[in-house]
Amino acid sequence: MQFLPKPPSAKGPAEWFTGDVHFDVIAPGTETRGKVNAVHFAPGARTAWHRHVNGQTLHVTEGVGLTQSRGGDVVEIRPGDTxxxxxxxxxxxxxxxxxxxxxxxxxxxxxxxxxxxxxEWGEHVTDAEYRAHSS
Structure with missing residues (x-):
């Protein structure tokens, strides 16, 4: 067993995020596999549009969030949602x-x-896109 060093929390770069976002590296993975970050969003904070070459899994641990695929509905996500x-x-x-x-x-x-x-990072999510949820 090996304990991995815990790097300090990092502020999400403005090129990738709107609002106050910080992340903690949980598993840095190798060059090819197994990366995990805990990402902490302040109210209203969000990622820019982006896509992952090998996909991404999100598992909500606390709070209330929103997510959307291009062309789809804005969906509310809560603790336990994957x-x-x-x-x-x-x-x-x-x-x-x-x-x-x-x-x-x-x-x-x-x-x-x-x-x-x-x-691959794209344009920032507009306020109108962000507010398009029905809840």
């Missing part, structure tokens, strides 16, 4: 208005022979 974002699917996720939200973000790095970045 969301799978398939490879190449443009999506965003973050905290609902008036609520903090934390989720585990789980994804794989590039496998041998795969090209490109693990994650």
């Amino acid at each position: 969301v799978w974002c398939p490879p190449g699917e443009w999506h965003w996720h973050g905290a609902a208005p008036g609520h903090f939200m934390t989720h585990l973000a789980i994804w794989d790095g590039l496998a041998d022979g795969q090209d490109g970045p693990e994650t």
Whole structure:
């Protein structure tokens, strides 16, 4: 058994996030597999549109959040909810208005022979897109 060093919490870069977001690396993984971060969103904070070459799993641990796949409905997510974002699917996720939200973000790095970045970042989610939820 080996205890991994715990790096300090990191502030999410403004290029990737709107609002106050911090993350903690839980499992740095290898170059190809098994990466896990706990991502903490302040009320209204969210990712930009993005996609993952090998997909991403989100597991909500606390608070209330929102997520959307491009062209789909904005969906509310709560503790215990697990969301799978398939490879190449443009999506965003973050905290609902008036609520903090934390989720585990789980994804794989590039496998041998795969090209490109693990994650491709797009434009920021507009306030109108963010407010499109029905709750």
